[in-house]
Amino acid sequence: MSDDTPRSPDGQPLWYGRRRTHKLRPHRAKLIDTLLPALRLAARGQSTPVDLAEKFGRTAAEIHLEIGFGAGEHLSGVAAAAPDVDFIGCEPFINGVASLLADIERDGSTNIRLFDEDARQLLPRLPDAAISKIYLLFPDPWPKARHNRRRFVQQDALSELARIARDGATFIFASDHKDYVAWTLAEVQRHPDWVWTAERPDDWRLPPSGWVETRYEAKGRKKGDLPSYLVMRRVPRR
Numbered sequence: 185m186s187d188d189t190p191r192s193p194d195g196q197p198l199w200y201g202r203r204r205t206h207k208l209r210p211h212r213a214k215l216i217d218t219l220l221p222a223l224r225l226a227a228r229g230q231s232t233p234v235d236l237a238e239k240f241g242r243t244a245a246e247i248h249l250e251i252g253f254g255a256g257e258h259l260s261g262v263a264a265a266a267p268d269v270d271f272i273g274c275e276p277f278i279n280g281v282a283s284l285l286a287d288i289e290r291d292g293s294t295n296i297r298l299f300d301e302d303a304r305q306l307l308p309r310l311p312d313a314a315i316s317k318i319y320l321l322f323p324d325p326w327p328k329a330r331h332n333r334r335r336f337v338q339q340d341a342l343s344e345l346a347r348i349a350r351d352g353a354t355f356i357f358a359s360d361h362k363d364y365v366a367w368t369l370a371e372v373q374r375h376p377d378w379v380w381t382a383e384r385p386d387d388w389r390l391p392p393s394g395w396v397e398t399r400y401e402a403k404g405r406k407k408g409d410l411p412s413y414l415v416m417r418r419v420p421r422r
């Protein structure tokens with residue numbers, strides 16, 4: 185299977201996104217110093233496997249993963265609605281991490297752990313068949329053809345997601361960027377471990393039930409952009 189992901193000489197995927205915009209307000213800066221260390225799932229720059237039961241202090245029936253949670257309104261919303269499920273969120277954008285921490289503090293949620301780095305550095309450290317649901321919502325589209333290789337959805341990323349996914353797990357991809365939607369469908373269709381579940385147009389035109397709108401989704405909706413919601417299922421292992 186091809187690996188088109190651009191990498192640094194030490195083999196880590198290259199990061200092209202932003203890590204910070206405006207200066208954090210004092211309370212949010214304090215949350216980064218105090219709450220984030222307690223909720224951080226794994227330290228950066230290491231390769232040791234992550235012990236999920238130890239990090240969450242329990243073994244929940246399901247663990248869900250959101251990659252690129254932005255300001256975290258989807259992650260905090262689904263976590264508050266499902267206290268029996270544990271959630272992992274990945275996001276290197278520190279203003280977004282601070283925003284999620286403020287939501288966690290407001291909601292008193294205890295079922296979220298964070299990785300404030302590129303998700304591609306965390307995935308190899310997660311155990312096989314540990315995750316029941318994966319969200320990739322309104323990912324950076326990298327629209328120029330010469331930047332398409334920066335897109336998260338690539339064969340190697342789908343393989344890594346398939347490894348950590350339980351049999352029958354769902355992978356939800358949402359985007360209002362038509363070319364990235366078509367790209368994702370093409371990548372999924374040539375990957376042996378994932379199938380697209382849609383049977384009728386409403387299955388991709390409407391969000392799955394219990395949906396919490398994301399910030400980018402709301403912005404796009406105001407401009408009249410139509411999102412697509414692709415729900416993939418992990419093919420059972422033989």
Ligand SMILES: C[S@@+](CC[C@H](N)C(=O)[O-])C[C@H]1O[C@@H](n2cnc3c(N)ncnc32)[C@H](O)[C@@H]1O
Nearest residue numbers: 252253254275277302303321322324398399400
């Ligand atoms: C366009 S924003 C969408 C944010 C949010 N999902 C939403 O819908 O509002 C994409 C986000 O994904 C994050 N991101 C991109 N690549 C990532 C990666 N490899 N690991 C973790 N986060 C990533 C970016 O930092 C950015 O915040």
